[in-house]
Amino acid sequence: MPETLDITKYKSNVAPDWCPGCGDFGVLVSLQKACAQLEINPKDVMVVSGIGCSSNLPGFFGSYGMHTLHGRGVAIAQGVKLGNPDLTVIATGGDGDGYGIGIGHFIHAMRRNINITYIVMNNQIYGLTTGQASPTTLFGVQTKSTPEGSIEVPINPIELALVSGATFIARGFSGSQEQLSDLMAKAIQHKGFALLDIFSPCVTYNKVNTYPWFRERVYSLQEESHDVNNWEAAMKIARSPDNRVPTGIFYKTINPTYESLDAGLKFGPPAKQRLGLKSEEAQVLINSFK
Amino acid sequence: MESNLEKLSPRKVTVRIGGAAGDGIASVAESLAKACSRSGLYAFAYNSYQSVIRGGHIYMQIRIGGKKVWSQGDFTDFLIALNADTVQRHAKDVTPGGAVIYNKEKIKVDPSTLKAGVTDAGIPSSTIAAKFGKSPVMQNTVALGALCHFINFPFSSIEEVLVSTFARKGDAVVQANVGAAKAGYEFAKENFKLVHFSWEFSDTKRMFMTGNQAIALGALAGGCKFFSAYPMTPASGILHWMAPKGPKYGIVVKQCEDEIAAMNMAVGAGQVGARAMTATSGGGFSLMTEAVGLAAMLETPVVVFNVMRGGPSTGLPTKTEQGDLFQVLGASQGDYPKIIVAPATVEDAFYLTAEAFNLAEIYQCPVLMVSDLLLSEHYETIEDLDFSKVKIDRGQIVSGPTDGKYLRYKITPNGISPRALPGTEGTIYVSGSDEHDEDGTLISDVFTDPVKRKAMMEKRMRKMDTALKSIPAPELFGSKDADLTLIGWGSSYYVIRDAMRSLEKEGIHVNHLHIRYIWPFPAEAFTKMFKSCKNTLIIESNYTGQMERFIRQETGISIPNHLRKYDGEPFGPAEVIQKVKEILSQKQVPELVTR
Numbered sequence: 001m002p003e004t005l006d007i008t009k010y011k012s013n014v015a016p017d018w019c020p021g022c023g024d025f026g027v028l029v030s031l032q033k034a035c036a037q038l039e040i041n042p043k044d045v046m047v048v049s050g051i052g053c054s055s056n057l058p059g060f061f062g063s064y065g066m067h068t069l070h071g072r073g074v075a076i077a078q079g080v081k082l083g084n085p086d087l088t089v090i091a092t093g094g095d096g097d098g099y100g101i102g103i104g105h106f107i108h109a110m111r112r113n114i115n116i117t118y119i120v121m122n123n124q125i126y127g128l129t130t131g132q133a134s135p136t137t138l139f140g141v142q143t144k145s146t147p148e149g150s151i152e153v154p155i156n157p158i159e160l161a162l163v164s165g166a167t168f169i170a171r172g173f174s175g176s177q178e179q180l181s182d183l184m185a186k187a188i189q190h191k192g193f194a195l196l197d198i199f200s201p202c203v204t205y206n207k208v209n210t211y212p213w214f215r216e217r218v219y220s221l222q223e224e225s226h227d228v229n230n231w232e233a234a235m236k237i238a239r240s241p242d243n244r245v246p247t248g249i250f251y252k253t254i255n256p257t258y259e260s261l262d263a264g265l266k267f268g269p270p271a272k273q274r275l276g277l278k279s280e281e282a283q284v285l286i287n288s289f290k
Numbered sequence: 291m292e293s294n295l296e297k298l299s300p301r302k303v304t305v306r307i308g309g310a311a312g313d314g315i316a317s318v319a320e321s322l323a324k325a326c327s328r329s330g331l332y333a334f335a336y337n338s339y340q341s342v343i344r345g346g347h348i349y350m351q352i353r354i355g356g357k358k359v360w361s362q363g364d365f366t367d368f369l370i371a372l373n374a375d376t377v378q379r380h381a382k383d384v385t386p387g388g389a390v391i392y393n394k395e396k397i398k399v400d401p402s403t404l405k406a407g408v409t410d411a412g413i414p415s416s417t418i419a420a421k422f423g424k425s426p427v428m429q430n431t432v433a434l435g436a437l438c439h440f441i442n443f444p445f446s447s448i449e450e451v452l453v454s455t456f457a458r459k460g461d462a463v464v465q466a467n468v469g470a471a472k473a474g475y476e477f478a479k480e481n482f483k484l485v486h487f488s489w490e491f492s493d494t495k496r497m498f499m500t501g502n503q504a505i506a507l508g509a510l511a512g513g514c515k516f517f518s519a520y521p522m523t524p525a526s527g528i529l530h531w532m533a534p535k536g537p538k539y540g541i542v543v544k545q546c547e548d549e550i551a552a553m554n555m556a557v558g559a560g561q562v563g564a565r566a567m568t569a570t571s572g573g574g575f576s577l578m579t580e581a582v583g584l585a586a587m588l589e590t591p592v593v594v595f596n597v598m599r600g601g602p603s604t605g606l607p608t609k610t611e612q613g614d615l616f617q618v619l620g621a622s623q624g625d626y627p628k629i630i631v632a633p634a635t636v637e638d639a640f641y642l643t644a645e646a647f648n649l650a651e652i653y654q655c656p657v658l659m660v661s662d663l664l665l666s667e668h669y670e671t672i673e674d675l676d677f678s679k680v681k682i683d684r685g686q687i688v689s690g691p692t693d694g695k696y697l698r699y700k701i702t703p704n705g706i707s708p709r710a711l712p713g714t715e716g717t718i719y720v721s722g723s724d725e726h727d728e729d730g731t732l733i734s735d736v737f738t739d740p741v742k743r744k745a746m747m748e749k750r751m752r753k754m755d756t757a758l759k760s761i762p763a764p765e766l767f768g769s770k771d772a773d774l775t776l777i778g779w780g781s782s783y784y785v786i787r788d789a790m791r792s793l794e795k796e797g798i799h800v801n802h803l804h805i806r807y808i809w810p811f812p813a814e815a816f817t818k819m820f821k822s823c824k825n826t827l828i829i830e831s832n833y834t835g836q837m838e839r840f841i842r843q844e845t846g847i848s849i850p851n852h853l854r855k856y857d858g859e860p861f862g863p864a865e866v867i868q869k870v871k872e873i874l875s876q877k878q879v880p881e882l883v884t885r
Binding site for chain 1: 496560675715
């Protein structure tokens with residue numbers, strides 16, 4: 001990737017207010033770089049988030065954006081995409097938002113294969129509410145709400161995505177920005193539902209899964225000749241023990257998108273259609289009730 | 291009940307068709323009501339059913355008249371009993387002069403249980419039906435044919451409906467059904483006297499539809515381009531009607547994983563400029579409420595229907611009630627602008643739903659529409675809907691920056707900030723669920739700015755003052771100097787109009803004040819109208835008198851009399867007539883509301 005990418009137009013005039021050192025800075029910059037690389041006009045992008053530290057991202061990004069409700073970003077993003085499929089729709093949020101309260105929308109969005117990119121900044125903790133266990137907190141990890149250590153098995157989003165029908169499944173690490181912006185560009189370009197789970201360390205509340213913790217463990221699947229079209233191989237890696245953390249593309253395939261199958265969209269984006277019925281159309285409808 | 295009400299009128303008849311779920315009652319009832327609507331008569335059909343797919347007891351009551359029929363009525367003149375249970379439950383109530391029509395090869399009727407003058411019309415339906423096919427449903431068609439004789443209907447009118455209903459199933463099915471109906475008709479003609487109804491048939495074919503169909507049709511006419519829903523009785527009819535229309539008219543119709551998704555998706559679609567609607571009942575509306583507040587905060591146009599059923603909790607899934615007014619008024623946390631409208635009739639459901647999309651876009655807020663099972667699921671003959679009355683007003687939409695920097699949430703005197711749709715060049719903004727500034731920047735984090743917060747709250751709420759200026763006043767029907775004014779909202783319109791007509795015939799003068807626009811409440815207009823009333827009675831289907839309390843909250847007015855119902859069944863005119871007579875015959879003692 002050239003060093004000279006101009007990301008200015010993907011910046012808003014609001015400076016991020018994340019904690020210094022937060023992994024989300026890396027995610028934001030990578031997203032700006034990915035959009036610059038793809039030369040997407042910011043007016044054609046809608047970034048939709050839920051609620052949480054990471055969900056503040058749309059405010060710092062220079063496109064249209066929506067900052068919505070906790071766990072509902074993915075549902076709203078689908079409405080946005082179906083309302084105007086011409087927009088590039090990126091849903092962003094955290095692990096609590098997407099894998100906890102919003103997990104239902106996440107699973108259904110994947111099986112629909114709606115053409116949106118879902119970026120999850122996974123820090124394995126609830127940051128904005130000051131440090132409770134999240135759905136991806138590792139077993140045994142102590143948090144404010146699990147003083148004896150978590151006694152729940154964490155959600156494995158890659159595994160979940162594989163069984164739910166997502167057609168692009170990748171993982172990044174906010175400490176590996178070059179790989180990350182490349183993954184984002186590929187996820188955005190992918191036609192269908194793309195999940196990009198990103199380990200984005202919380203420097204304030206997660207004292208276990210820190211930058212050094214990840215740096216010791218991350219490796220790139222693409223450097224180990226993983227076959228991204230092999231679902232079983234992807235599943236095997238997704239279920240592998242935690243001593244190594246695989247990143248990169250786990251799996252991708254091409255399936256028809258929801259939009260391409262919905263006959264309600266054949267006249268173009270709902271948001272751009274002429275409204276109102278012609279009198280002949282009205283008469284047909286009246287007669288249908290007689 | 292008063293005996294003078296209980297006799298056959300030559301120009302009005304009530305038919306009840308009862309049996310178990312799965313017996314095919316609805317299709318018999320629909321055929322009959324449709325035949326009326328196509329031959330110049332009016333019908334009103336109410337389906338009393340249970341939350342079972344097979345079995346249980348259900349019935350459909352159809353009232354037919356030469357003039358507009360306003361309700362399902364109180365009494366049954368003719369009963370078509372499709373099982374023994376129906377005979378036991380309803381045969382004893384059939385009006386003298388009427389008949390109980392049943393399959394005498396399957397069901398026994400003890401004639402001593404019938405009122406004097408009621409014809410015991412047992413028909414060998416199994417034998418007759420067997421000639422036309424194996425389906426047990428064919429016996430219903432035999433009974434329908436027999437009924438035609440009793441109520442002095444020309445067979446041709448039923449024949450025409452059967453032909454058009456079964457046309458898509460092929461000639462053989464059409465012939466079998468017409469044959470079975472004809473045989474039933476002939477059998478009744480040979481064995482029973484007809485009742486001398488004097489119908490004025492005409493060539494006028496009128497529309498015949500449910501409230502839910504009118505809601506969906508209104509949405510289509512009003513430019514709805516996105517409809518999301520999760521199935522829930524009694525709102526599902528809207529989804530069912532919309533689903534096949536999607537591909538035809540370019541509407542995304544999305545069944546979602548839950549009502550939370552349905553509402554949030556509608557907000558997403560509304561935000562980007564697609565006219566969006568979702569519909570549910572009270573339970574689903576509970577799940578939607580957080581996103582109702584979101585729509586208000588983001589100033590996203592969206593239309594939400596709550597088709598009420600008996601509550602609380604799962605409550606009475608297939609029964610009617612108006613118990614969600616407070617829920618709709620109190621939906622979501624915080625103070626926020628919203629518009630609440632309750633259509634009264636099928637026609638209203640069409641026009642007000644279409645208008646709801648205008649209100650949502652003009653005021654950029656959620657429009658909460660309130661219907662109920664009775665309004666949404668009953669069938670009614672109506673005059674042709676006038677689509678030319680449906681106007682599309684999208685409110686203020688800008689196609690680019692006007693003067694300097696575009697401010698999505700610009701503070702304006704009327705509270706309305708011109709909207710730029712995502713995709714527009716030069717107007718990029720972020721809509722925040724947190725409190726935000728005029729340009730959308732969140733002001734909640736780190737340091738909440740009290741001055742800006744106050745200004746933004748006032749800007750949003752000012753839209754309600756603006757809306758109030760054009761919100762129509764409640765409507766008064768009937769003479770201004772009536773002795774008693776019946777106040778209603780939503781579907782109680784029907785029973786009030788029905789009772790009023792009967793009372794007028796008896797020389798009792800009542801009029802009708804009806805509330806359609808609930809929020810912002812046109813309190814001044816209501817108060818003025820109320821003050822001109824001699825005495826008032828409010829009629830609503832709930833336990834606590836929610837509209838009555840709401841009116842007191844908004845105006846300080848205590849309505850002296852009320853009639854409430856919460857047994858799941860719709861009001862019948864006799865209940866209203868009795869209450870009116872009680873009030874007018876007694877010296878008025880104002881009731882103390884204790885609950």
